[in-house]
Amino acid sequence: MGNEYYYLFKIVLIGNPGVGKSNLLSRFTRNEFNLKSKPTIGVEFATKIISVEGKAVKVQIWDTAGMERFRCGASSYYRGALGALLVYDISKHKTYESVEQWLKVLRDHANEDIVITLVGNKSDLSHAVPTDEAKIYAERNHISFIETSALDNTNVEAAFTNIVTEIYKLVSEKYKDHSGTIIPSTASNTPKNQCCFP
Amino acid sequence: MDEKLPESVDVVVLGTGLPEAILASACARAGLSVLHLDRNEYYGGDWSSFTMSMVHEVTENQVKKLDSSEISKLSELLTENEQLIELGNREIVENIEMTWIPRGKDEEKPMKTQLEEASQMRRFSIDLVPKILLSKGAMVQTLCDSQVSHYAEFKLVNRQLCPTETPEAGITLNPVPCSKGEIFQSNALSILEKRALMKFITFCTQWSTKDTEEGRKLLAEHADRPFSEFLEQMGVGKTLQSFIINTIGILQQRPTAMTGMLASCQFMDSVGHFGPSPFLFPLYGCGELSQCFCRLAAVFGSLYCLGRPVQAIVKKDGKITAVIANGDRVNCRYIVMSPRFVPETVPASSTLKIERIVYATDKSIKEAEKEQLTLLNLASLRPDAAVSRLVEVGFEACTAPKGHFLVHATGTQEGETSVKTIAEKIFEKNEVEPYWKMSFTANSMKFDTAGAENVVVAPPVDANLHYASVVEECRQLFCTTWPELDFLPRAMKKEEEEEEEPETEEIAEN
Numbered sequence: 001m002g003n004e005y006y007y008l009f010k011i012v013l014i015g016n017p018g019v020g021k022s023n024l025l026s027r028f029t030r031n032e033f034n035l036k037s038k039p040t041i042g043v044e045f046a047t048k049i050i051s052v053e054g055k056a057v058k059v060q061i062w063d064t065a066g067m068e069r070f071r072c073g074a075s076s077y078y079r080g081a082l083g084a085l086l087v088y089d090i091s092k093h094k095t096y097e098s099v100e101q102w103l104k105v106l107r108d109h110a111n112e113d114i115v116i117t118l119v120g121n122k123s124d125l126s127h128a129v130p131t132d133e134a135k136i137y138a139e140r141n142h143i144s145f146i147e148t149s150a151l152d153n154t155n156v157e158a159a160f161t162n163i164v165t166e167i168y169k170l171v172s173e174k175y176k177d178h179s180g181t182i183i184p185s186t187a188s189n190t191p192k193n194q195c196c197f198p
Numbered sequence: 199m200d201e202k203l204p205e206s207v208d209v210v211v212l213g214t215g216l217p218e219a220i221l222a223s224a225c226a227r228a229g230l231s232v233l234h235l236d237r238n239e240y241y242g243g244d245w246s247s248f249t250m251s252m253v254h255e256v257t258e259n260q261v262k263k264l265d266s267s268e269i270s271k272l273s274e275l276l277t278e279n280e281q282l283i284e285l286g287n288r289e290i291v292e293n294i295e296m297t298w299i300p301r302g303k304d305e306e307k308p309m310k311t312q313l314e315e316a317s318q319m320r321r322f323s324i325d326l327v328p329k330i331l332l333s334k335g336a337m338v339q340t341l342c343d344s345q346v347s348h349y350a351e352f353k354l355v356n357r358q359l360c361p362t363e364t365p366e367a368g369i370t371l372n373p374v375p376c377s378k379g380e381i382f383q384s385n386a387l388s389i390l391e392k393r394a395l396m397k398f399i400t401f402c403t404q405w406s407t408k409d410t411e412e413g414r415k416l417l418a419e420h421a422d423r424p425f426s427e428f429l430e431q432m433g434v435g436k437t438l439q440s441f442i443i444n445t446i447g448i449l450q451q452r453p454t455a456m457t458g459m460l461a462s463c464q465f466m467d468s469v470g471h472f473g474p475s476p477f478l479f480p481l482y483g484c485g486e487l488s489q490c491f492c493r494l495a496a497v498f499g500s501l502y503c504l505g506r507p508v509q510a511i512v513k514k515d516g517k518i519t520a521v522i523a524n525g526d527r528v529n530c531r532y533i534v535m536s537p538r539f540v541p542e543t544v545p546a547s548s549t550l551k552i553e554r555i556v557y558a559t560d561k562s563i564k565e566a567e568k569e570q571l572t573l574l575n576l577a578s579l580r581p582d583a584a585v586s587r588l589v590e591v592g593f594e595a596c597t598a599p600k601g602h603f604l605v606h607a608t609g610t611q612e613g614e615t616s617v618k619t620i621a622e623k624i625f626e627k628n629e630v631e632p633y634w635k636m637s638f639t640a641n642s643m644k645f646d647t648a649g650a651e652n653v654v655v656a657p658p659v660d661a662n663l664h665y666a667s668v669v670e671e672c673r674q675l676f677c678t679t680w681p682e683l684d685f686l687p688r689a690m691k692k693e694e695e696e697e698e699e700p701e702t703e704e705i706a707e708n
Contacts, residue, residue, distance in 0.1 A: 044348065044497050065496035072502040074241050074489035076349065079482055112317070 005049050005058040009167050010080050011160075012062045012110075014102050015087035016095040017069045020121040023150035024087065025063050028160050033150055050161060052168045059164055078110040082171070083163045086118050088134075090147065091125040096134065103141065115170065116143040117163045124149040203503060206529040207231040210521045211500075212285070212508055213536025215243035216327075216484075216665075217656035219491035220672045220686075221534045223344065226498035228683040233530070234495060235523055237261060237287075239505040241492060242326075243536055244290040244640070244659050247485025247597075250313065250322040250558075253636065257294050261287040264509060272510055275520075275527040281513045282522075283649070285539045290659060291326060294638040301631050309560075309633040318599040323483035324556055324636070325597075327659050328589050328606040330355055330573060331478040332449075333468035337665035338478070341490075344686040349490035353595050355477035357570040359563075360444045361579055361624070368627050369620075371564050371574070374445050376465075377474040391438045398434060398442070399466065406463040417455045425458030440578060448575040448587065448663055477664075479571050479589075482596045508539070511650075518650045532679065534654045537643045544649045550610065550642040552585070552661045555618050557605040558598065558634035562590065563624055569594045579620050582613030585661040588621060605632070610661055654679055 013021040026032040029046040045062040062081070067073050078084075086102050088095040099118065106114060118138045120129060131147060138145035144162065148155040208230040211222040218234075219241075226232045240246060240255065248256060264272070264284050273282050298310050313319050331337050331352065341347040358374040375384040381395055405413055414421050420428040429439045446461040447453065453461060468476030480486050496502060503523075511533065512520040520529045540546075563572065569592055576586035585608060592603040609617030618637065625632060642658045657671040676685045 044493075065493055066499075067493070067496045067502050069501065070503040072504045074492060076482070076486050076489035077493070079486075080351075108320075 005056040008058045008060060009082045009164060010060045011083040012077060012081045013085050013087060016098050019087045019089040019095050020150050021087050022063055024121060024156060025061055027150045027153060027156045050164060052165055057164055075109045081110055081114060082167045083115040086116055087121050089122050090120040090127050090129050091122055093128040096129045115163055115166045118143055118145045119159055120147040122149060123147040123154055124151050203523060203526045203528050204233060207233045209532045209534060210528060210530040211534040212539045213243045214241045214488055214492060215245040215536050216488045217668055217672055218534060218536050219488045221656060221676060222500055223491045223495040224676050224686050226495040226500040227686055232495060232500035233528060234500050234502050235508050236504045237508050242485040242488040244538060245327045245485060245488050247323045247325045247483035250319040253324050272522055275522060276512060279514055283511050283513055283541050285508060285510055286542045288538050290538050290641050292639050296636045298634050299632055301633055321599040323597040324604060325484045327484060329484050330664050332664045333471035333476050333478060335664055335666050336669040340669050340686055343688045344494060345689045346490045346494050349493050350486055351481040352478040353481060353571055354473040354475045355479050355571045355573050356475050357572045359572060359574045361576060363579055369624055376469050380474060394434050394438060398432060402462050402466055405459055414456060420455040422454050425453040425455050428455035444575045444578055447577050477573060479591060479595050513650055516650060517652050532652045534656060536656050537658045540645055540648050540655060544645060546643045547646045548644045552640040552642060553609045553611050553617055554640055555607040555637040557632035559603045559605060559630050559632045560601055561630045562603055563628050563630055571595055576620050580613055580615055583610050585610040586617050608661060
């Protein structure tokens with residue numbers, strides 16, 4: 001697809017330290033997994049262009065840079081984000097218990113319309129959080145749910161493409177009455193049409 | 199979770215205001231290990247932005263003094279010959295008054311209720327220190343070099359207004375043309391004035407290519423005399439003089455010919471870089487920049503811990519050896535601290551008082567077809583004061599809900615007329631009724647020393663319009679303390695980013 005894209009969507013990764021956010025990111029954007037479980041340093045965001053309903057969408061995925069370690073994320077992290085992947089570790093119940101708090105952070109700092117997916121990562125390990133329990137919780141909170149393994153590359157692509165598709169539908173619906181005003185852009189010569197909810 | 203702080207780091211940074219954030223990012227970027235602490239639950243310290251729901255936090259700054267039992271408990275963490283020094287909590291922001299203003303037109307339902315019911319309280323971003331970026335200034339350069347520009351977005355300040363006051367008409371707000379195109383189209387200037395202005399601009403263009411000494415020679419006997427005299431001998435009439443002096447005066451108060459020319463060239467150099475105006479404003483307000491630099495620090499390994507008591511420092515042989523936060527000891531080789539934290543025993547070398555008022559309104563001070571970001575230099579109305587200005591920003595800057603505005607008045611405290619009086623005159627003249635108001639005094643405290651050789655006191659809040667002095671002071675402090683390290687060096691292009699357009703294009707979105 002080269003560098004041409006129709007939309008630029010910002011998505012943020014959130015969740016407790018050590019649940020595998022960075023590995024999800026590197027697996028999706030570079031098909032890499034790092035077995036050393038080290039804190040996130042040197043990672044800002046990564047991008048990938050994917051096709052949604054025939055349109056090229058550039059996905060800009062932001063990682064926390066480790067700022068969640070003492071629960072000190074900055075509100076600026078959420079500016080303009082259209083989607084959030086809320087990640088917990090299925091083998092550590094404590095990380096799932098924090099999901100409620102992370103949802104509150106999103107309610108306080110993110111756009112009201114942000115699309116949220118609950119992601120149970122490390123599905124290659126044994127479950128401390130039953131799948132059904134998390135699924136029901138997600139339904140009750142009107143968010144999507146998926147289990148992934150960044151290690152064996154299970155559902156990683158799906159987690160991202162599903163949320164991007166959901167954002168795409170929302171954005172398309174929002175701009176339905178402005179057809180023709182969304183300008184396709186290229187990296188080299190056209191200003192980015194970054195979608196942000198007002 | 200209540201994770202433990204590290205036992206030892208190179209640098210502890212106290213306070214997350216913009217200067218502390220810049221210094222934290224420079225240290226982390228240079229490979230030093232950094233722990234960055236703030237007593238507040240939020241980023242920004244005395245440089246913060248707040249939503250309307252959270253703005254009350256600015257008044258809740260209670261830090262109790264350590265009592266004798268606390269001191270003896272913390273003293274257990276000391277070793278031989280070490281001394282415990284309680285950290286300060288200086289009143290950098292004081293005399294805070296916040297009030298909702300009843301209006302006749304809101305009789306049926308107060309504005310506060312309207313905003314709450316529409317979930318609009320969170321759409322405000324109320325700056326304690328509203329500033330502007332000069333397109334070719336030091337802050338933009340630093341943002342691009344460090345790639346902190348990835349984390350922020352900006353809008354052009356697309357309207358500059360120059361007030362004139364007459365007894366019969368009161369205060370009139372005149373648009374200031376900034377670019378050549380605007381100059382030619384301007385109705386405020388006569389043909390003769392336009393010609394004189396273009397001549398002046400041409401002179402500036404030539405003058406800016408000279409070095410300092412040669413530039414001074416060209417100004418001859420005018421160099422250190424009032425800029426207005428120099429303009430007069432160039433054939434610039436009184437009205438145009440006041441336009442030029444007020445326009446560049448926003449960058450340089452009470453200019454001599456030398457300083458006026460430097461400011462004029464600086465102004466013109468920035469015009470056209472991102473658009474017809476030389477100035478930018480950060481989306482979501484100026485407090486955003488603190489967070490952006492903190493993110494860079496985190497990307498390079500800095501640890502962040504907010505909302506914990508930061509109690510004391512430990513001194514031995516004239517050096518600080520540790521910080522005590524939340525009852526834990528963190529050993530360190532250096533400390534960077536906001537002026538707020540400087541121990542009470544250390545005298546301030548100077549304190550400048552800055553008058554600040556923020557108004558929330560639902561009408562612009564000068565209505566236009568499309569919403570404008572506005573800068574107003576009030577110097578001509580307060581000739582005795584060093585600083586007098588208004589900044590109006592609204593929905594376009596993501597600092598207020600649609601149809602609403604924040605008007606920031608900033609002034610140093612000289613002369614008989616306060617900047618508040620002028621702001622309210624302008625409101626009255628233009629039928630603007632604020633529905634909310636916050637006033638406070640910002641204390642710009644400087645310290646020659648913090649009582650130990652390995653302590654860096656970050657620059658204080660100041661009344662300057664833009665960020666050049668903050669950036670340069672941070673650079674100097676960093677280079678003095680760590681002479682062998684680079685201050686936020688130009689970042690290497692990553693493979694992936696070669697596909698991205700140049701950073702400078704990203705920094706401004708009109």
